[in-house]
Amino acid sequence: MPRSVNAVASRARRKKVMKQAKGYFGRRKNVWTVAKNAVEKAMLYAYRDRKNKKRTFRALWITRINAGARMHGMSYSQFMGKVKASGIELNRKVLADLAMNHPAAFKAIVEKVK
Numbered sequence: 595m596p597r598s599v600n601a602v603a604s605r606a607r608r609k610k611v612m613k614q615a616k617g618y619f620g621r622r623k624n625v626w627t628v629a630k631n632a633v634e635k636a637m638l639y640a641y642r643d644r645k646n647k648k649r650t651f652r653a654l655w656i657t658r659i660n661a662g663a664r665m666h667g668m669s670y671s672q673f674m675g676k677v678k679a680s681g682i683e684l685n686r687k688v689l690a691d692l693a694m695n696h697p698a699a700f701k702a703i704v705e706k707v708k
Contacts, residue, residue: 611629611630611633612624614633615629652686656686656690658690658693658694659674659690661693662692662693662694662697663693663704665697666704673704673707677703677707680706682703682707684703
C-alpha cells in the first residue's frame, strides 16, 4: 500500500507562511526554510512588542503629564498624588491628552487639586 502524505494540507500550510513572508527582502520571501524562520521570528517580535507598546505609551503619558504639571509649579508625583486624593477618576491617557491638547482644562484640574 502506498504511503499517504496529506500533500493538500502541507501545501496549504506552506502557502500560508509564504503569504505572510510577502514583502520580505531576498530569500526570506521565496525560500521555504528561510521564510519559515523569518515569519516565526516576526511573530515572536509582534507578540513581545504588543506588550512593550503598553509600556511605551504609559511612559509617554507620564512624560506629558509631568511637563504639564511643571508648567503649573508641581512635579508629576505631587500632581498624581493629589489627583488620587481628591477623587478625580481620570487615567493617565486622558490627563496626558488634556495636558497636550487642552491646556485650559488641564490647568483647571491642577487648580482643583492644589
